[in-house]
Amino acid sequence: MDEASVARRGLSPRLWLAGGWLLLALLAAIFAPLIAPQDPLAQDLMLERLPPFWLDGAEPGYWLGTDSLGRDLLSRLIFGGRIAFIVAFAAATSACLLGSALGLIAGYFGGWADRIISRIVDVWMAFPPVLFAILLVAVLGTGLSSVILAIAIIDWTRFCRVIRAEAMSQARMDYVESARIAGYGRIGIMLREVLPNVLPSVVALLSLEMGIAVIVEAILSFVNLSISTDDPTWGSIIAEGRLSIHQAWWVLVFPLITLILTVLSFSQFGEALKARFDPVLR
Amino acid sequence: MSACLEIRGLSAVLPNGQRVLRSVSLAVQPGEVRALVGESGAGKTMIGKAVLGVLPKSVRIVEGEMLIEGEDLGRLDAKARRTLIGARTALIPQDPLTALNPSRRIGPQMTDRLVRILGWSTERADKRIRQLLDEVQIRDPERVLKSYPHELSGGMRQRVLIAAAFAAEPRLIVADEPTTALDVTVQKQILRLIAQLQRDHGTAILFVTHDLGVVAKISQKVSVLYAGKVVEEAETEALFAAPQHPYTRALMAATPRYTDPYASLKPVDESVLAGLAVEIAAADQAWRPGHG
Ligand SMILES: Nc1ncnc2c1ncn2[C@@H]1O[C@H](COP(=O)(O)OP(=O)(O)O)[C@@H](O)[C@H]1O
Ligand SMILES: [Mg+2]
Numbered sequence: 001m002d003e004a005s006v007a008r009r010g011l012s013p014r015l016w017l018a019g020g021w022l023l024l025a026l027l028a029a030i031f032a033p034l035i036a037p038q039d040p041l042a043q044d045l046m047l048e049r050l051p052p053f054w055l056d057g058a059e060p061g062y063w064l065g066t067d068s069l070g071r072d073l074l075s076r077l078i079f080g081g082r083i084a085f086i087v088a089f090a091a092a093t094s095a096c097l098l099g100s101a102l103g104l105i106a107g108y109f110g111g112w113a114d115r116i117i118s119r120i121v122d123v124w125m126a127f128p129p130v131l132f133a134i135l136l137v138a139v140l141g142t143g144l145s146s147v148i149l150a151i152a153i154i155d156w157t158r159f160c161r162v163i164r165a166e167a168m169s170q171a172r173m174d175y176v177e178s179a180r181i182a183g184y185g186r187i188g189i190m191l192r193e194v195l196p197n198v199l200p201s202v203v204a205l206l207s208l209e210m211g212i213a214v215i216v217e218a219i220l221s222f223v224n225l226s227i228s229t230d231d232p233t234w235g236s237i238i239a240e241g242r243l244s245i246h247q248a249w250w251v252l253v254f255p256l257i258t259l260i261l262t263v264l265s266f267s268q269f270g271e272a273l274k275a276r277f278d279p280v281l282r
Numbered sequence: 283m284s285a286c287l288e289i290r291g292l293s294a295v296l297p298n299g300q301r302v303l304r305s306v307s308l309a310v311q312p313g314e315v316r317a318l319v320g321e322s323g324a325g326k327t328m329i330g331k332a333v334l335g336v337l338p339k340s341v342r343i344v345e346g347e348m349l350i351e352g353e354d355l356g357r358l359d360a361k362a363r364r365t366l367i368g369a370r371t372a373l374i375p376q377d378p379l380t381a382l383n384p385s386r387r388i389g390p391q392m393t394d395r396l397v398r399i400l401g402w403s404t405e406r407a408d409k410r411i412r413q414l415l416d417e418v419q420i421r422d423p424e425r426v427l428k429s430y431p432h433e434l435s436g437g438m439r440q441r442v443l444i445a446a447a448f449a450a451e452p453r454l455i456v457a458d459e460p461t462t463a464l465d466v467t468v469q470k471q472i473l474r475l476i477a478q479l480q481r482d483h484g485t486a487i488l489f490v491t492h493d494l495g496v497v498a499k500i501s502q503k504v505s506v507l508y509a510g511k512v513v514e515e516a517e518t519e520a521l522f523a524a525p526q527h528p529y530t531r532a533l534m535a536a537t538p539r540y541t542d543p544y545a546s547l548k549p550v551d552e553s554v555l556a557g558l559a560v561e562i563a564a565a566d567q568a569w570r571p572g573h574g
Contacts, residue, residue, distance in 0.1 A: 174381040181334045183368025183399045196385040 015272035018265040025262055029081035037061050038072035040079040040232050045070055049248040065250045067240060073251060076232040077258055083233045084262065087148055087217040088210035094152035095213075096206045099159025104198065106160070107167025108190045118164070121157045129154050133216055137225045147220055151213050159205055166198045200278040207270025211263035218259055234259050284352035285309040286454050286486035287333060292346030293569075294328065294337070294510075301566060302328055302341060304511040310454065310503075313484040315477075317497040317518065319533075320507035321550065326490040327376075328510070330456040333488070335367050351453060368399055372447035374457040374476070378439035378464075382431035389427030392446050400450055414445035417482070418475055437468035441475065448479050455480075458490045473499060494537045498522060506530050509562055528554045 028035055038061065047070035053063050064073040106117040133150050140146035170176065171194060179189045214234070221235025234255050241252030287310040294303040302325050310316045318326050331337045333348055335355070348355045350370050355363050375381040383391055389411070396407035415423040418441040431439055440460065447455050457476065461469040477500050480487055489500055497504050497518060505515040506529065514527040525531045532554040 174375050174377060175383045177336050178373060178375065178381055180336050180364075181367060181371065181373050182395045183364050184395075193383055193386075197383070199385075 012272055012276070014268050015276070018269040018272065021261055021265045022269060025081050025258075026085055028078050029085050032078045032082055036072075036075035036078045037063065038075040040071060040075040041230060043069045043071055049244070049251075051248070052250050052254075064254050065248065067237075067251045068244045068248065073237075073254055076237055077234070077255060080232045080234045080237055080255070081258075083144065083231060084214050084217060086144065087151070088213045088266070091148045091151035091155075091213040091216075092206055092209035094148065095155040095209055096159050096202065098152065099156035100163045100198075100202050102156070103160040103163030104167050104190060104195060107164040108171045108194050109186070110168070110171070114164070117160065121160050124154075124157045127154075130216075130219060133220060134223065134225060137220060142225055147217055150220075151216050155209060155212065158209065159202070162201060162205060163198050166201055167194055170194045170197045200274040203277060204270040204274035207273065208267045211266030214259065214263055214266070284349070286312045286314075286351060287488060288347075288349040289329070289333070290347045290349075292329070292332065292343065292348065294332065294341050294343045297340055297342075301569070302510050303332070304509070304562070304565065304569075305346070306507075306510070306512055308505045308512060308515065310486045310488050312453070312486055314503060315480060315487045315489055315501045317489045317491060317501035317504040318507055319491055319494060319497050319504060321533075322492055324507040325510035326492075326507055327458055329507075330373070330458050330488065330490055333454075334371060334373060334456060335363060369450075370453045372450065372452040372455050374440075374444055374447045374455060374460045376459040376462055378436055378443050379431065381443055382439060384431055386430075387427070388429050388431065388434070388442055392427075392442070392449065395446070396450060410449055411445070414449050415442075417448070417479060418442075418445045420445070436464050437472065440464060440468075440472050444472070444475060444479065448483055448485065451483065451485075453486060455485055455487045456490070457487055459492065461496065462492075476500065494534060506533070508558055511562060511565075513558070529558055 044066075047059065047062065047066050048068055050059050050062050050066040050070075051057055052065045053060075055065075058065065062072050062074070064077070066072055067076070102117050106114040132154050136150035136153060137146055140149060167190075176189060176193055179193050184192075217233065218235030218238065221233040222239045224236075224239070237255040238252060238259070241248075241250075241255060245252050287308075289306055289308050292303055292306040293301060295301050306325075306329060308316065308318070308329075318329060320326055328337070328341065332343065333350075337343070350366060353366060355366070358366060382388070392411045393404065393407040396402040396410060397404055402410070411427070412423055415426065420426050420438070420441055426434065426438065426442065434442070444460075460476065461472050464472060473496065476487070479485070487500075489496075491497060501518045503515070504518045504521050505512050506521075506527065507513070508529050514521070514525070514530045516526070521530065522534075525534055529550075532551040536550045
């Protein structure tokens with residue numbers, strides 16, 4: 001690649017804005033105990049419903065205000081990020097590995113392998129996803145690992161469908177035929193020739209799925225089906241904030257903004273990465 | 283000495299029973315270029331794919347034999363057939379863009395086959411590839427080896443593919459309309475290159491084309507294909523001097539200056555095609571696999 005395209009790619013604002021936010025949120029989550037100004041669980045009825053710092057009545061050290069139990073909102077958001085990121089990485093990676101592997105096999109080999117896998121995907125997608133998630137968590141029990149498992153079990157089809165279609169169109173390309181003629185085995189062609197060409201889509205989907213996992217976890221916490229401990233999660237903060245919207249709007253608005261920014265950043269980051277890794281697009 | 287490629291009475295059908303190849307016989311002797319000429323849809327690509335063992339799943343061979351240097355492909359198991367085809371043949375494809383893997387650099391893509399399939403050392407493969415790039419007159423091999431396919435022009439990509447095809451010294455190359463997807467000015471250079479490398483390496487080529495001008499330029503022998511049937515075969519000079527079959531004559535009449543490969547084509551005379559259609563329908567009626 002030439003100098004100009006390096007410069008062009010280096011300046012992609014989408015990549016840097018989205019990546020910057022994600023990095024900031026991730027670092028904050030990892031170093032939460034060092035960064036958070038307050039103990040996220042400490043209640044103090046003397047400090048209930050403090051407004052954010054720029055409004056009258058704000059207290060120093062409680063930048064985004066407090067909730068109805070007097071807990072510091074910023075600290076709760078920072079600690080809530082821990083669960084959000086754990087779920088995002090673990091669930092999206094599992095869904096990605098399972099779905100992409102099956103999609104690659106179905107798309108490249110076709111025939112009966114494709115018929116079986118595609119049929120399973122069709123049946124799977126017939127369930128409404130949120131209902132499916134609630135059902136699964138009800139069966140698996142609440143807790144971090146069952147939330148992760150539920151998201152992976154539901155969302156692998158998203159990867160499978162897209163990667164199957166891409167692998168299928170790659171498999172029809174002449175370079176695959178040339179590799180056959182040269183004497184490469186089928187599995188070798190799938191992994192060495194086809195996989196690199198679907199990888200940009202895998203990366204984009206993976207990032208998108210992380211955002212989706214964050215939302216699903218929030219929805220599950222919102223309906224009280226996620227992590228059963230007292231640890232704050234974005235979904236549970238939103239659920240509490242909804243109850244006190246008229247007295248303290250900030251308890252609802254800040255976690256919503258955090259959630260939306262994170263989800264959008266994941267999807268934009270994925271798209272930008274795809275554009276960057278795709279040898280033809282770049 | 284056995285032929286480099288020999289096809290005997292090859293017939294293939296589609297799932298609906300329609301024949302796409304009709305008892306095709308042809309041979310390519312060592313070191314010779316045989317053109318396979320016919321209009322689009324005649325089944326030229328199908329014959330190439332049959333030889334190279336990459337027919338679409340929907341196409342089924344119902345009779346006939348194919349021999350590469352005397353070895354009957356039909357008598358080998360799948361693995362031995364792949365090994366034989368991989369070692370003795372190569373393809374120069376029609377579309378140089380999709381024939382290269384878009385996500386891999388040219389260098390590794392070219393050496394990979396020599397190293398992984400044929401077991402060469404990396405140094406030997408690398409040296410060989412550079413030598414071939416020189417033979418196809420690529421002046422800046424360093425840049426080309428580091429490029430991705432889409433960073434090269436169509437002509438450059440086809441040069442790379444020609445170099446790759448000759449790299450492992452195959453005995454037989456199937457060239458499927460290797461100049462059709464290229465600009466007119468580049469077509470001539472590529473054709474000259476193929477002819478040059480063919481002479482230098484003594485490789486036999488089955489050269490598929492729809493263009494009689496190209497046939498005249500590159501081949502010593504020619505088979506004329508119509509609707510999956512070889513209607514005439516001859517030495518190239520003899521064919522142009524005295525075409526025997528009405529279809530061949532009609533095809534020549536449709537290419538006013540066959541020595542100019544870039545002259546526009548006129549449609550082939552319809553009365554000749556109608557006669558052929560009757561002939562082929564009658565043959566299909568009488569045909570039973572194994573008795574055709
Ligand atoms: N994948 C396929 N499945 C079924 N029929 C095909 C397929 N590809 C080509 N055909 C048919 O086979 C015939 C020969 O095609 P082809 O060998 O590509 O012709 P040519 O290379 O001479 O233009 C055509 O009638 C075409 O419609
Ligand atoms: Mg063709």
